[in-house]
Amino acid sequence: MPVVDLVATPLRELNAALHGVRPDSNETAWRILNPLGKHAIAVGLDAPLDVKIDGPVGYYCGGMNKQATITVAGSAGVGVAENMMSGEVRVKGDASQCAGATGQGGLLVIEGNASARCGISMKGIDIVVKGSVGPMSAFMAQAGNLIVLGDAGEALGDSIYEARLFVRGAVKSLGADCIEKPMGPEDKSALANVLARAGVDASADEFRFYASARRLYHFHVDNIDAY
Amino acid sequence: MCGIVGVFLKNSALESQLGAMLADMLAVLGDRGPDSAGFAFYGAGEQDRIKLTLRSAGAEAARKAVSTLEARWGPLEPVYRDTHTVISVPAMKQAALRAMVIAELPELEIVGAGKRMELYKEVGRPTTVAARFGLSSMSGTHAVGHTRMATESAVTTRGAHPFSTGIDQCLVHNGSLSNHNAVRRMLQREGLAFSTDNDSEVAAGYLTWRIREGANLTQALTTSLDDLDGFYTFLVGTESGFAVLRDPIACKPAIMAETDDFVAFGTEYRALATLPGIETARVFEPEPATVYAWERN
Numbered sequence: 001m002p003v004v005d006l007v008a009t010p011l012r013e014l015n016a017a018l019h020g021v022r023p024d025s026n027e028t029a030w031r032i033l034n035p036l037g038k039h040a041i042a043v044g045l046d047a048p049l050d051v052k053i054d055g056p057v058g059y060y061c062g063g064m065n066k067q068a069t070i071t072v073a074g075s076a077g078v079g080v081a082e083n084m085m086s087g088e089v090r091v092k093g094d095a096s097q098c099a100g101a102t103g104q105g106g107l108l109v110i111e112g113n114a115s116a117r118c119g120i121s122m123k124g125i126d127i128v129v130k131g132s133v134g135p136m137s138a139f140m141a142q143a144g145n146l147i148v149l150g151d152a153g154e155a156l157g158d159s160i161y162e163a164r165l166f167v168r169g170a171v172k173s174l175g176a177d178c179i180e181k182p183m184g185p186e187d188k189s190a191l192a193n194v195l196a197r198a199g200v201d202a203s204a205d206e207f208r209f210y211a212s213a214r215r216l217y218h219f220h221v222d223n224i225d226a227y
Numbered sequence: 228m229c230g231i232v233g234v235f236l237k238n239s240a241l242e243s244q245l246g247a248m249l250a251d252m253l254a255v256l257g258d259r260g261p262d263s264a265g266f267a268f269y270g271a272g273e274q275d276r277i278k279l280t281l282r283s284a285g286a287e288a289a290r291k292a293v294s295t296l297e298a299r300w301g302p303l304e305p306v307y308r309d310t311h312t313v314i315s316v317p318a319m320k321q322a323a324l325r326a327m328v329i330a331e332l333p334e335l336e337i338v339g340a341g342k343r344m345e346l347y348k349e350v351g352r353p354t355t356v357a358a359r360f361g362l363s364s365m366s367g368t369h370a371v372g373h374t375r376m377a378t379e380s381a382v383t384t385r386g387a388h389p390f391s392t393g394i395d396q397c398l399v400h401n402g403s404l405s406n407h408n409a410v411r412r413m414l415q416r417e418g419l420a421f422s423t424d425n426d427s428e429v430a431a432g433y434l435t436w437r438i439r440e441g442a443n444l445t446q447a448l449t450t451s452l453d454d455l456d457g458f459y460t461f462l463v464g465t466e467s468g469f470a471v472l473r474d475p476i477a478c479k480p481a482i483m484a485e486t487d488d489f490v491a492f493g494t495e496y497r498a499l500a501t502l503p504g505i506e507t508a509r510v511f512e513p514e515p516a517t518v519y520a521w522e523r524n
Contacts, residue, residue, distance in 0.1 A: 037497040056500070094510070116477050134477075
């Protein structure tokens with residue numbers, strides 16, 4: 001198993017090596033030591049690798065990930081797994097702002113808390129936060145599922161399109177056009193499915209469901225005075 | 228961009244390492260602010276004396292000017308560090324001495340004043356600036372620092388942070404204020420003087436004004452949420468501690484670490500990554516629009 005110590009190896013060398021793994025390679029398990037909060041670790045991977053990072057990472061870790069499973073044994077900085085396409089990113093600690101931003105697919109699991117704007121503009125990614133999320137989470141969320149086992153901060157789901165938001169704890173406030181809805185069978189099955197994939201032992205019945213009221217989809221003539 | 232760092236020690240055994248800790252942190256955030264850097268350091272003070280940090284073109288000019296001052300005011304215990312000189316002035320005489328500097332010694336600029344605060348800033352790479360002032364060997368209880376990538380005003384030493392507008396008060400800022408001209412005019416009517424057209428100096432002046440009007444630091448920061456518009460993370464130093472405030476949408480990054488020995492602030496976690504005991508520290512992001520303050524007992 002390749003072990004890369006980022007005190008000794010430049011980050012670009014590591015990322016180039018990860019990008020260079022051939023599709024038929026057996027060298028799929030990688031371990032990264034001493035990340036020391038460096039930015040852009042293991043970004044742009046496109047192979048079924050299993051990358052374990054021993055310690056806290058900086059910005060954009062696992063960004064644009066395809067296929068790979070990336071585990072951070074520590075906390076993550078801004079934009080972890082941003083624009084992920086597929087695969088899985090798991091953060092054992094907390095995540096900073098904009099976790100999973102614009103993610104199109106795959107699974108992001110944050111075992112601690114995520115701060116502001118978690119899942120901003122998410123486009124199909126599934127995000128599970130075992131702790132709580134900060135303000136403006138799922139802002140302009142378009143598709144995918146955001147599941148929060150703890151609480152959600154102010155303005156959850158502001159200007160949301162069609163993503164599903166599930167929160168087990170308290171929601172401080174809902175953003176524009178985000179409302180609580182009854183959880184239908186499809187929603188419940190999506191929730192149970194993502195919880196199972198994330199390996200989280202929680203019942204779908206414990207969550208409340210929030211989604212778009214669909215009142216911002218079209219211009220409303222009564223709002224003309226606002227412009 | 229810009230980077231902010233700060234350390235507030237709870238354990239006095241670490242005081243001799245404070246300069247080295249801050250120098251490492253500034254170096255890491257050089258990427259966020261390569262054009263200038265500065266720091267305010269709270270070290271030893273003397274009863275009934277005020278330390279003035281003066282800036283000049285070089286050590287030669289400083290020595291000459293200080294000897295002129297000493298001829299008039301007696302020994303001032305000057306410590307020369309590159310372009311900056313710290314002198315110790317009897318508190319009773321500091322206003323008159325400052326007036327003399329302003330009126331008669333144009334080659335000197337007063338950068339900061341405090342019972343314990345010394346303030347250093349220069350244009351250049353943060354590692355170079357820290358080395359020029361010998362930051363690594365400084366000893367103290369708390370310190371704040373800044374690496375600058377200029378947005379609101381020119382790349383000059385005056386425009387570098389920290390800004391000090393009151394005794395032992397300093398502020399470093401990451402962000403950009405949008406109503407600083409209006410607030411500056413209001414503060415000028417209230418009698419405050421500004422030496423730059425920089426937005427961050429206005430934030431420092433605002434806090435000085437509020438504190439002058441009777442607010443404590445936490446109250447002054449709380450009202451700044453209503454009166455200052457823009458995006459910002461402020462780190463403010465005082466004689467007894469430091470405080471942190473982020474704007475209501477937390478536009479600028481900020482992260483803190485607290486252990487039994489210290490509280491540390493960094494714009495990015497990287498700046499904290501090598502602090503002693505960071506592995507077991509409580510690491511957290513300050514909430515938006517919330518004042519965090521630490522005071523020495």
